[in-house]
Amino acid sequence: MESTQLIRVKAEEDVIRKLCELIEEIANKAIESEDVFKIGLSGGSLVNFLSAGLSKITTDWSKWRLFFCDERVVPSESPDSTYGAYRKSLIGTVPLSENQFIQIDPHLTAEDAARDYIRKMAPFFAPDSLPRFDALLLGMGPDGHTCSLFPGHRLLDETSVWIAPITNSPKPPPSRITLTFPIINNAENCIFAISGQGKAEMVKRILKDKEDLPAGRVKPADGKLFWILDEGASSLL
């Protein structure tokens, strides 16, 4: 049964602090019980949040395995690459190595990269069942998209694959891969970390008006859902 926690804080720095405290708690619990912590990362503003806050937590970094909730199919040197952004801003501030990140192969087409990523993910999860991440860190675009699942896109109803390709993303770059909802909603913890007035209208449409928008479809079936919002992002609730 999903349980939702709305965490309202003052400013962006408090969103970062809360987010990282929550990650620390979930990571250390997973490491204690499973000897590994499996986390899915988003791009965009989340890269800055984690780069600013993660170095303050205490954890066994060697047990972390980092996946991507979505990734742009571009070389890791490209400013559009989510992995590239984490490599630049996070590795070095915390003792994570590149091989702890489960990366896409950017030389493939989006379709092949999605298939290849499923193949890379599979050994980390129990066979013959949906992957269950300990935590998925999610962003929300001003249009209500999360991962690379955009409003009105046919991928919102994709249930046949864990990871889907998208070649017509309305937000550039167009070629991406993304987790699909069955996997997202099978996670133990889904965490949105949102800051700023620019997201307030969309936060209201999703959390108050209950509009059917992609970020609003994140409802882990047997897990916890957290929305961490600063005053700007929660100002219309």
Ligand SMILES: O=C1O[C@H](COP(=O)(O)O)[C@@H](O)[C@H](O)[C@H]1O
């Ligand atoms: O394109 C993307 O956008 C979303 C939201 O980004 P934000 O900068 O508005 O937080 C992000 O979560 C996703 O991973 C990314 O590919």
